[in-house]
Amino acid sequence: MIKTLFKPSLLLSALLCLVSTEVRAGFDFGPYPAGASPEEVGKRVTQRFIGNDYRTFGKTGILHYVETCTWYGALTFAQRSNNIDLTAQLVARYQPLFGERAKAVPPPFNVDYSIFGALPLELFIQTRDARYLTPGLYQADQQWGLHSGQVTLSPEAQEAISKGLSWHTRLWIDDMYMITMLQTQAYRATGDRKYLDRAADEAVYYLERLQQPNGLFHHAPDVPFFWSRGNGWFAAGMSELLLRLPPQHPQRASILASYQKMMAALLKYQSEDGMWRQLIDGPDSWKESSGTGMFTFAFITGVKNGWLDAETYGPAARKGWLALVGQINPDGAVRDVCEGTNKKNDRQYYLDRLRIVGDLHGQAPVLWCATALLR
Template sequence: MKSANLLLAGAVTVLAATATVHAQSSSIPAFKSWPRGASPAEIGQKTASRFIATPHTNFNRTTPPKVITYPETCTWYGALTFAKVTGNKALTQKLADRFEPLFGSRDSLIPVPDHVDYTVFGSVPLELYMQTKEERYLKIGKMFADKQWGPPEGKRVTAESHRFYDKGLTWQTRLWIDDMFMITAVQSQAFRATGNPMYITKAAKEMVFYLDSLQQPNGLFYHAPDVPYFWGRGDGWMAVGMSELLRSLPKNNPDRPRIMEGYKKMMATLLKYQAEDGMWRQLIDDPNSWKETSCTGMFTCAFITGVKEGWLDKSIYAPAARKAWLSLIKYINSDGDITDVCEGTNKKDSHQYYLDRKRNTGDLHGQAPLLWCATAFLR
């Protein structure tokens, strides 16, 4: 009975929040008047509920993880931000309940912050701190953010770790484009939670280093310097990472113009490669490549954020974001799982390797962007 009441309270809260946001978004016609079952509030609630019902999961979703992996972190963070923008305190409580065992019997699930994929976990306790004001969350989250800028330590340290650290970058730098969400998410969160500009200032410098090192003349990014392919989700991490950073980066930050330049250049090229139905492809510039949902969600989120923040022309990018969203949600099945999600993918210098990646259903790499989009629409 208690569970049913919580769900009812959550549903009422979502409806109330939707009405408020509808009024706030009235200047963007493309972001209102959704078909039944297609609104960001409805999809966000459905996806968040699906996440709550999903146990801690490894990449293959068949074996329990040794530690919490970054796709779960990204989905958890998305569900928390969705709970915040909808004022759904019942949802926030359920997401906090998921964390509670990590303070005790299941603390071994907390990853060691010695790699970008593990350090991003700090974004979750930092969000929980901002919503609950419980200091125990801040302590964990701040430790993760601080370790990223501290001296190299642990079994993953290499000669390159020291070289990057000596240049004022994080020792976890590896020049994979995935990093530019993993680093910016936790550091932006640390700035939001503490107000200390050090976190976001360092993240901005790191972003400029990646832009200068990896962005190609057309605005897109190779997966890594030695892998000359525009892999959808890899570029998706970059697109969301830039928008996440810019959303909180102070206007007077000296690196802001360079990051905004890189962001707008990427958005213009993504618009060019958007398919007629609104989707994007596993290899962005290959018209014979299959349509992939995780990158579509990420690019959609970056478009929405740019329109809402006034960085992008709303007459052009708002309709494109709407088209993408309405196409993307058609891939959600009756269980609340999104289909056609590229499996976890390391870099490889092979065009065919990317085309042959398995298409997963319910993979958290794809669930997370749905929540990010819902939040961006409603923020």
């Protein structure tokens, strides 16, 4: 079975892609103040994650997308830091999903559920255990397959289908990470170019519809506000995708240009202390950690891979990391994290969102940043 999935030519293509796109640039992010190194911070935040039960969508018992995103970050951090013990604990954490907690696995009904597939795909990539491949590819394939009939297709989804895109398309900026990350993970796991092409096509569609002249993104076509975490999902999604797109890919140049345009805008709005605000362009808005973490991840990744000028963005990335570390309590909980947020055409709605401590929306980007710093 494995031999039919992994053709040598596909694997070689995937490996060459990784080699060609991960290029280290000349900026030294260290030395770090005591307790602020990526190894120390990543370990502390990962241990907190492992010590908690699964985060679910309320009483449904279905795994929440932030559980997946934090778990993914913990796995990549453990791998990059060569922490075999943490990796073993993170692998063991999945085992109940094969048995007594199987009902917690999300069905592929929407974008927030299907991102789960990125997790078993990462476990497969790291362990080569074929048990993880099936649930991961199922989610990736269903995201482009015929919808189950258990959901009503929105006008946005219907239009997307007509263009060969995912039926999960809803044109919220969060989706840029949720859809493209899953497809990119499927590409990494199999070497099959169709997954990478799906991710790139979806990214370009969202860029064309949501990116504004200033480089930032409205939450949705009918919500004209530059919400921090929403823009953060877009920044992180483009960064992950660019890591995998080979230089010759037909969509790479336009995605890279949009990424660089966004990064220039973010640089303009970064506060002196390294943080970004809940509404990026709102000086009356509070400083928020999850968006800060996601933007910092995008900066670090861009500098490390030569997509951003190291002299300009390197210091900003380091400042963002140190500001983020300053938001972490001794127990590993990140402060000032915006609560879960629906879209609403009301500026005050975003300003009034609660600030939460320890929410996984804030924990995940810390781990992404720690991984990026160790790449």
